[in-house]
Amino acid sequence: MKRRAVLQAAAGALAAATGLWALPARPQEKVIKITARRFTYLPRELTLKKGVPVILELTSADVVMGFSAPDFDNVRADIVPGQVARVRLVPEKVGTFTFLCDIFCGDGHEQMSGTIHVVV
Amino acid sequence: MSVDRRQFLKLAGLGGVVFASGLAGCATSGAAAEDEFYFVQLSDTHIGFKGAPNPDPAGTLPKAIAAVNALEIQPDFIVFTGDLTHTTDDPKERRQRLAQFKDMIGALKNRNIRFMPGEHDGSLDKSEAFKELFGETHYTFDHKGVHFIVLDNVSDPAARLGEEQLAWMKADLEKQPKDRRIVVLTHRPLFPLYPQWDWATRDGDQAIQLLMPFRSATVFYGHIHQEHHFKTAHIEHHAAKGLMFPLPAAGSQPKRLPLPWDAAHPYRGLGFREVDAERPAEYKLTEFPVVKA
Numbered sequence: 001m002k003r004r005a006v007l008q009a010a011a012g013a014l015a016a017a018t019g020l021w022a023l024p025a026r027p028q029e030k031v032i033k034i035t036a037r038r039f040t041y042l043p044r045e046l047t048l049k050k051g052v053p054v055i056l057e058l059t060s061a062d063v064v065m066g067f068s069a070p071d072f073d074n075v076r077a078d079i080v081p082g083q084v085a086r087v088r089l090v091p092e093k094v095g096t097f098t099f100l101c102d103i104f105c106g107d108g109h110e111q112m113s114g115t116i117h118v119v120v
Numbered sequence: 121m122s123v124d125r126r127q128f129l130k131l132a133g134l135g136g137v138v139f140a141s142g143l144a145g146c147a148t149s150g151a152a153a154e155d156e157f158y159f160v161q162l163s164d165t166h167i168g169f170k171g172a173p174n175p176d177p178a179g180t181l182p183k184a185i186a187a188v189n190a191l192e193i194q195p196d197f198i199v200f201t202g203d204l205t206h207t208t209d210d211p212k213e214r215r216q217r218l219a220q221f222k223d224m225i226g227a228l229k230n231r232n233i234r235f236m237p238g239e240h241d242g243s244l245d246k247s248e249a250f251k252e253l254f255g256e257t258h259y260t261f262d263h264k265g266v267h268f269i270v271l272d273n274v275s276d277p278a279a280r281l282g283e284e285q286l287a288w289m290k291a292d293l294e295k296q297p298k299d300r301r302i303v304v305l306t307h308r309p310l311f312p313l314y315p316q317w318d319w320a321t322r323d324g325d326q327a328i329q330l331l332m333p334f335r336s337a338t339v340f341y342g343h344i345h346q347e348h349h350f351k352t353a354h355i356e357h358h359a360a361k362g363l364m365f366p367l368p369a370a371g372s373q374p375k376r377l378p379l380p381w382d383a384a385h386p387y388r389g390l391g392f393r394e395v396d397a398e399r400p401a402e403y404k405l406t407e408f409p410v411v412k413a
Binding site for chain 2: 064066068070071078098100101102103104105106107109110111113
């Protein structure tokens with residue numbers, strides 16, 4: 001195996017081990033950090049501009065949580081304590097949308113959600 | 121005139137004891153009566169819940185049990201489709217709540233009862249406590265020509281059936297003739313009813329695909345604390361009311377908070393149902409309130 005391939009494999013293994021999924025951090029894309037803790041997210045409201053993709057950087061302060069925004073394509077992740085999960089969100093439609101925890105985490109899970117406002 | 125076996129017994133003024141003792145064959149002249157039966161579905165009893173949405177948390181299930189016991193003809197069996205208890209972080213308390221539920225349903229006259237966990241019972245401990253008190257979380261049974269499959273979509277807190285259970289289901293269904301009537305009993309909807317409120321099973325579509333070759337496949341579930349009826353292709357999905365607090369219709373309000381208690385109409389939105397299995401491959405649903413108005 002060529003050295004470059006070995007390095008790529010090692011980087012992939014490191015990403016998998018740490019949860020730092022190697023979403024291409026395109027320089028122009030804003031990174032929004034969201035912390036999940038039973039039974040809330042901080043922040044709970046996001047305001048995004050239509051057509052301007054962002055990277056959501058997700059961490060958990062206590063237990064394994066989920067992050068799901070079903071109105072957007074492929075915007076969901078497991079948030080494992082001690083790891084950072086990243087998802088890319090492309091706001092293509094103006095409106096108000098829900099994100100939620102989709103991994104049952106206790107009495108209060110049903111209220112663990114937030115709002116994404118997509119504006120022009 | 122065709123009279124089914126329950127109608128016959130009602131007309132004849134006979135009770136459940138006679139129903140259970142094998143007089144059924146004289147209800148109709150054909151084979152239909154052999155296969156007709158009914159069961160009762162109760163769901164989401166949430167024992168251990170305390171809060172304004174139900175000022176009678178310990179009294180609601182006993183009232184429902186009294187209503188089931190008062191049915192003129194007792195069902196062939198009773199099924200509880202999950203969330204027997206309200207969740208708690210404390211394993212000891214979880215077991216106490218499950219034991220309290222078990223004690224309460226000891227008042228049911230009919231002892232042929234099937235159980236499955238909801239996420240409140242089983243998602244925090246992979247249903248360990250549930251299994252101790254109620255046994256397996258997924259299994260099959262047959263009743264008068266109908267093949268019942270109980271699916272567990274809650275022991276994984278991420279609401280997945282999982283590859284192992286899907287393989288088990290596939291192997292089970294491969295043994296069934298395609299004209300066999302299949303009924304699935306589960307807690308969460310298998311189809312994405314409203315993922316924005318976590319009203320879905322992440323790999324539920326795979327279970328639905330396994331059911332597709334069967335002419336008659338029907339799903340009865342709970343979780344959403346309200347009556348709901350939906351079809352994916354020819355497969356019907358019927359959600360039951362709960363027995364602790366009703367929830368709003370999907371997306372009808374920003375949060376999936378329980379509907380407030382209505383003092384003018386106590387227990388409104390709570391109830392259980394009868395499911396009459398009729399031929400050919402039809403189910404007649406009858407909804408009952410906890411208390412009669």
